[in-house]
Each structure stands twice: as structure tokens, then as C-alpha cells.
Amino acid sequence: xxxYIGIAGNKPKGARPYFFDDPAVERVMNITMAIAxxxxxxxxxxxxxxxxxxxxxVLTRAEIDAYVPKDKQAETERQQAHSEYISRVLRIIQQExxxxxxPDKTLQEIADxxxxx
Amino acid sequence: xxxxxxxxxxxxxxxxxxxxxTHDDRARYNFLANLNKHLAHVSQGNxxxxxNRVKPQFVKENGREFKNKEELxxxxxxxxxxxxxxxxxxxxxxxxxxxxxxxxxxxAEKLTQKVxxxxxxxxxxxxxxxxxxxPYLMAVDNHLMPGSYHTELYDGDVANAANYDGGLFVTxxxxxxxxxxxxxxxxxxxxxxxxxEFSPKRILDIGCGIxxxxxxxxxxxxxxxxxxxxxxxxxLRYGHARAMALGYxxxxxxxxxxxQLPFESESFDWIQSTMFLHETxxxxxYNIMNEIQRCLKPGGITMHIEQPQYTxxxxxxxxxxxxxxxxxxxxxxxxxxxxxxxxxxxxxxxxDPNQYMQIGAQAINDLDDGxxxxxxxxxHGRSPIWNVFGAWKK
Numbered sequence: 412x413x414x415y416i417g418i419a420g421n422k423p424k425g426a427r428p429y430f431f432d433d434p435a436v437e438r439v440m441n442i443t444m445a446i447a448x449x450x451x452x453x454x455x456x457x458x459x460x461x462x463x464x465x466x467x468x469v470l471t472r473a474e475i476d477a478y479v480p481k482d483k484q485a486e487t488e489r490q491q492a493h494s495e496y497i498s499r500v501l502r503i504i505q506q507e508x509x510x511x512x513x514p515d516k517t518l519q520e521i522a523d524x525x526x527x528x
Numbered sequence: 529x530x531x532x533x534x535x536x537x538x539x540x541x542x543x544x545x546x547x548x549x550t551h552d553d554r555a556r557y558n559f560l561a562n563l564n565k566h567l568a569h570v571s572q573g574n575x576x577x578x579x580n581r582v583k584p585q586f587v588k589e590n591g592r593e594f595k596n597k598e599e600l601x602x603x604x605x606x607x608x609x610x611x612x613x614x615x616x617x618x619x620x621x622x623x624x625x626x627x628x629x630x631x632x633x634x635x636a637e638k639l640t641q642k643v644x645x646x647x648x649x650x651x652x653x654x655x656x657x658x659x660x661x662x663p664y665l666m667a668v669d670n671h672l673m674p675g676s677y678h679t680e681l682y683d684g685d686v687a688n689a690a691n692y693d694g695g696l697f698v699t700x701x702x703x704x705x706x707x708x709x710x711x712x713x714x715x716x717x718x719x720x721x722x723x724x725e726f727s728p729k730r731i732l733d734i735g736c737g738i739x740x741x742x743x744x745x746x747x748x749x750x751x752x753x754x755x756x757x758x759x760x761x762x763x764l765r766y767g768h769a770r771a772m773a774l775g776y777x778x779x780x781x782x783x784x785x786x787x788q789l790p791f792e793s794e795s796f797d798w799i800q801s802t803m804f805l806h807e808t809x810x811x812x813x814y815n816i817m818n819e820i821q822r823c824l825k826p827g828g829i830t831m832h833i834e835q836p837q838y839t840x841x842x843x844x845x846x847x848x849x850x851x852x853x854x855x856x857x858x859x860x861x862x863x864x865x866x867x868x869x870x871x872x873x874x875x876x877x878x879x880d881p882n883q884y885m886q887i888g889a890q891a892i893n894d895l896d897d898g899x900x901x902x903x904x905x906x907x908h909g910r911s912p913i914w915n916v917f918g919a920w921k922k
Contacts, residue, residue: 413637418681419630423669428856430605430614441619448559448623455555 531569532904534561534701535895540694541706544773545642545766547632547690556627557694561701563620568907570613571849577609578845597848604848618856621672624698628691629674633681639766640684646769653768654782661759662785664809664861671699672858677737677760689766693738702895703912710891710912711802711833712741716748717892718916719798719829728752728797732823734786734816735804739767739779741833745800746771746779752797757784787815791823799823799830803914806834806862813865817877824921830879831918833889838866870917879919886917 431437461472480486498505516524537549537557582603587593594600604610632639647653661678669676675688696708704710719726729752733742736756746754756779758764768781784790786801786808799820805813820830838847847866854863875881891912 413633413681415630415633415636418633418674419626421629421674423625423672423674423858424676425668425858428614428618430611430618432611437615440615441622444616444619445623448556448563448627451559452552452555455558456551459551 531565532899534558534565535897537561537697539702539706539895540697543770544646545639545686545690545769547639547694548635549631549694553627553631557698560620560624560627561698563616564699564907565701567613567617567620568904570616571907573609574604574607574613574849575845577607578604582607594844597844597851600844600848601851614852614856617852621699621857624695625672625674625691628695628698629687632687632690632694636682636685636687639686639690643686643765643769644684646772647765650768650772652780653764654780655761655764656783656790659759659783659785662787662809662812664812665759665807668858668860670807670859677758677763680762684765686762686766686769689738689760689762692763693740693766693770696740700912703893704891705894707743707894708740709744710893711889711914712744713892714889714914715741715800715802715831715833715916716744718887718889719831720748723829726797726829728828730796731755731798731800732757732789732791732796734799734801734820735807736767736781737763739771739781741802742767742779743771743774743776745798746776750778752778754779755782755791755796756780757782757786757789759783759785787812787819789819789823793822794825796823797825797828799828800832802833803835805832806859806865808865809861810864813868813873814877817873817879821878821921826921828921829918830921831916832870833914833916834870835862835866836913836915837870837917874917874919880922883919883922884917885919886915889914889916 429437431440461475464470465472480489537554583594586603594603665676665678673688673692675681677688677692679685679688681687693708696704697706700708705713728749731745731749731752731754733739733745733754733756736742736758737760739756742754742756746752756764756767758767758781761783764781764783768779771779771781782790786804805816808816824830835850836842838850850866851863853859854861870886871881871884874884891914893912
């Protein structure tokens, strides 16, 4: 079996040019753009589903646009999902705030501490 | 400025060896075509940044204008808009390669089988183990395609060729037509229209790749024998199978190197190259042109479709931004080649300067449904507007 996943991501010949002053910014941007693409792909897939469902007379897209949760449980589930999603995406900011609130030792320092324990 | 919407990926023409694609593969390509289109507009900000920010700042600090492209480039490299645009464009090219190679290598064995079936027993595919890939192609992976045109990760590997076939549509946002053959069509139509009496019996296409620009020549001149050469075996195998699948009977695919053509002198009426010379090298281009001169019959024509030359009336900024692909999309000879005068090149290789010609060409796009009407900014190096140079041999 060919390792197509690994092969697909191979680097072309030649050192890669970086355009931002800090390569870390470029790295993050590249990952973000890949995620942006996957989100666009998911949206196109949802659009396909909606059109197929409409074609087959299961529902109309107007029904989807007009949809609001019918009970408290559905409302909670949906809002919970948003909340969880946002926290997931912005995890690093939460952790930086926790560090600000409770400045922590580095793992090197902890290692030195443990060495004496 | 409003944008023309690229055609959806499903409009690309399929054939028997075209890779199978899922819904999400196509959606990825739709996203990337739109992103390419979007970035063409974002690139206009580079001109603004240069005129309103980078140049005035430089003049203020140095009391003079830029001396050369290098100095201009160093100043632009520090501009935040240019940095963002460049990083996004590079990223888009890399994503295109990853998306294409993940879908073709996923089905690599099946692609090989299909290609082998169509090629088996055909004498119109001539491979030759003695032909070496020239050093200028070994030095770089053109357009950031890892492994380039020649690498076979296993015996009979054609996955990169299939990736190339499906990917042109994305990078050009469909402007080359459904078979990505808008360049070949343009040149064939130009010749037929302007020289209706010319009736080539033997045509050579150099650096044919998958033969996407070769087939329009074969179609325009069905009685001619068309020979397409390349050094990339995967490209030749796939290109031949593609031509078979599309029903072409008058095209031969031959593994050969352009600077050592395995053909008799004065044996071709027309020798063509399309977007090939800028992927060669500084010495090779002269060897290749000498070989073209040798193999061309008296009364024959040679033509070469290329990106625009850098002329004296082009601003330093335009020359520099046109170099972007050379260094950042791995086509390093692109910049160097555009500094040489093609007329001088041809004259040095034995063509009569009085027979030299230069014309502009635009891709013939069979996907144009009349909706692509907005006058868009030129996407330097990506627009299907080319310079064609060549000569008749006396």
C-alpha cells in the first residue's frame, strides 16, 4: 500500500521561502488556511445535502433557513456546541490567561524541583 | 472590483484515465480556484503598497529611486501587504499540490493499470531508457510539484501526471478550457487563419508534458504526423493513454531530450513548444534552439508560447513582480529567460532575423459561457495571455 497521505504532503526541491518576519506566523497561517479550505469543503457538502433533500422533496431550504429550536433541550444543545467549539479554537488564549493569573514555573524548574523531592 | 466566478470543477473534461474524484476533492478544487482568483485581486494591493508606501519611503531615506530589481525586492519584502499576499499565494500552491497528490496517489495503482491497458501493444508510445532527465529539471520541482515530471515512486507511477492534468484547471481558474488546451488551440488557430496554405506533414511538440497542448495541433492538422517529446516517463505514459482515450490516431509520444533530438535533419515542417523554454536552462536553451534549426525543413516554422518578455518599457516594479513565480513557485529559469532577447537567441542559432516574428496570443477557452465579463486586473504570470515568438526557416 502506497503511503499516499505522506506522499501528498512531500516538500518540493529547494528551501522554502518564508515571507513573514517570523516563520511561526507563516506556519500558523498555513495551518489556518488548510482549515479554512476544509470548512469551505464541508459547507459545499452541506449545500449538496440540502439541495438533494430539496430535490427529493424531503424538505425545502426555506425550512432550514426558518428553523428555530423547538424546545429548551435543543436550544441548550446547540448553544453548548457553540460554546465548546469556540473554547476549542481559542484554547491557547485561555491557557495564556490562566498563566497570567497563576504564573507557573517552567517544566525545567519543576524538573529541578522534582530532582530534589 | 467585482470578480468573475471561476467555472465549477465538474466542468473539466473527463476521460478514461482522468483520476476519480470525490465530492470533497472537487470542493477542495473549487475552493482553491476561487482562492487563486481572490489572490489575483489581493495582488493589486502590492502595486498600491509599492507606489504609496515602499517607494516614497525609500526615496525619502535614500534621496533617490531604486537602482535595480534586487534593491526594489528587498524593500518590498519588508512590506506587510506583500508579505501576506506572498505567504497566501505560496500556501495556495502548496495546498493545490497536496490536494491533487492525495487524490491521485490514493488511486495510484488503479491509474497505472488504466494507463497500461491503453498503452499496451501501441507503437505510438516510444520510451527509451537511455534518455536522461536534463540537469535543469533535476535541480528543481517546477510549480512546487514534489518529484516533478520524472519521478516514479514505483514502477509505472503516473500519479503526478494525473495530478498535473487535473490541476491546471485550478491554478488558472478554468481559463485554459475544459481540456486545459487553450494554448495549443490558440496557436493552431492562428496558424490556420494566417497561413491557410501551410499544410504541415510532420509536427514536433517539444516538452509536451501530458500532451494537453499537443492534441489541438493534431486535431487542426489530422493528416499530419505529430510527434510529442518529453523526458518525463510518467508524463509520456499518461499523455499517450490520455490521447488514446480521447481518440487521437496521429500523435506519437517519444521519450527524448530537446537538446539531442533523435530525428533526422530537416524532417519537420513545424516545431512547437508551449510554456516549455522557461523551464529549461541558460545553456540548454541555445542547444535546443540549434536542434530546432537543424530538424526544421526549409519553409518550415517554429513557434514558442511563453510568458511576456521583459521589455525596456516595462517598469522595474512590473519586471520584479513578474519574477514572483520564478523564485516562489519554483520556476527559476523564468526570470533569467525573460532577460534574453528571443530574436537574438534565434539569430545566434541560425535563424534569419528577417524571418523573426512575435505575436500576442490568448487562450481559446471553450468554457467561456459569457459570464466572465468583468475586466479583471492582470494576475502577473497566471493570466492566459502570452507572447509567441518564432521564425520561418528559409
